[in-house]
Amino acid sequence: MSTTPRTLVIAHRGASGYRPEHTRSAYELAFTLGADAVEPDIVATRDGVLVLRHENEISGTTNVAAHPEFASRKTTKHIEGVKLTGWFTEDFTWEELRTLRAVERLPQVRQAGSSFDGTERILRLTDLLAIIDRASAARGRSLVMVAEIKHATYFESIGLPLDELFAREIRGWATEENLIVECFEQTVLTKIRERGIPGRLVFLAEAAGAPADLVARDGKKARSYADHLTDEGLAQLAESVDGVSVDKKLAFSRDHAGHVTGPSDFVERAHAAGLLAFCWTLRAENRFLSKNFRRGSNASDWGNWSKEFEIVLRSGMDGVFADQPDLALAVRRRVEAQRRKAEKAALGTPAASVTPPA
Known part of the structure; x- marks a missing residue:
């Protein structure tokens, strides 16, 4: 029997390759x-209710612009050094936000998702907990929530501490088995652990830049993500978190032409430091694939996603985020079957006895 752990397939904002992200149908379809898991992005309302949106600026994921009663709420803010104009969750109460409808965030790439525009309300964190509970009961196994805390330093600066709000809503539901909490800011992860919330903590790392909490504290001297991902940086992270999740581009090695040639050494180095290794995001469309896996010139067409996904799934990654979770699961099944076949062959068992899982 293989001792290789199964890679967790995490539906990124639900099955967001098929439905507008963070909607009930996206999570249920996932x-x-x-x-195995779903990943919500968590932001707050003015009255401290946690809602599921890609960002706190919601003009691209809801129909808020079509509501004349909210026209005066449009404003410009600086969020983590980025100037944004639009409508922000923290300027609405939950009762106001619940009147909005979700829309597809990437309409040019995902026209099928756009066909569901306006059909569903946005969700609270508590709504998703109920969805997970029902799905777990129906499938007879514990399903997982990988909760991403968004813009924690910013929200704390306006009197909405996400660690406190999250702990309040998750306490009594969370266990070591069903919860993973992730953030680009290690500070809030530490605060959540100090509040006694069970589950695993994962530090998110971009391919460039520095964490917002460190920039707020140290300015231009803030430690970069790259520094966190050195061997020394990983060892330091292992003292306070359970895993690291990186942009997919950091999971690959490339040749001089920029073509993916195989996995990078990220998984090996993370595991050597005692950390779980995750990466984001597996997507089937040409726009999101490495250039040697694209087919044709249409950004919305699916390319050779199977080859790219397979490199990631073979690398020993502990978890992968996917917009089309069924595709990642299909590749996982194939990789696992091939691995079992190789193990049986090494033991002298006839290859014909290997039966791929259904």
Whole structure:
């Protein structure tokens, strides 16, 4: 029997390759397709309710611009050094936000998702907990929430501490088995652990730049993400978190032409430091694939996603985020079957006895 742990397939904002992200149908479809986990992005309302949106600026993911009663709420803010104009969750109460409808964030790439525009309300964190509970009961196994805390330093600066709000809503539901909490800011992860919330903590790392909490504290002297991902940086992270999740581009090695040639050494180095290794995001469309896996010139067409996904799934990654979780699961099944076949062959068992899982 293989001792290799199974890679967790995490539906990124639900089955967001097929439905507008963070909607009820996206999460329910993710579990129907077989996902092990779902990943919500968590932001706050003015009255401290945690809601599920890609960002706190919601003009691209809701129909807020079509509501004349909220026209005066449009404003410009600086969020983590980026100037944004639009409508922000923290300027609305939950009762106001619940009147909005979700729309597809990437309409040019995902026209199928756009066909569901306006059909669903946005969700609270508590709504998702109920969805996970129902899906877990129906499938007879504990399904997982990988909760991303968004813009924690910013929200704390306006009197909405996300660690406190998250702990309040998750306490009594969370266990070591069903919760992973991730953030680009290690500070809030530490605060969540100090509040006694069970589950695993994962530090998110971009391919460039520095964490917002460190920039707020140290300015231009802030430690970069790259520094966190050195061997020394990983060892330091292992003292306070359980895993690291990186942009997919950091999971690959490339040749001089920029073509992916195989996995990078990220997984090996993370495991050597005692950390779980995750990466984001597996997507089937040409726009998101490495250039040697694209087919044709249409950004919305699916390219050779299977080859790219397979490199990631073979690398020993502990978890992968996927917009189309069924595709990641199909590749995982193939990789696992091939691995079992190789193990049986090494033991002298006839290859014909290997039966791929259904």
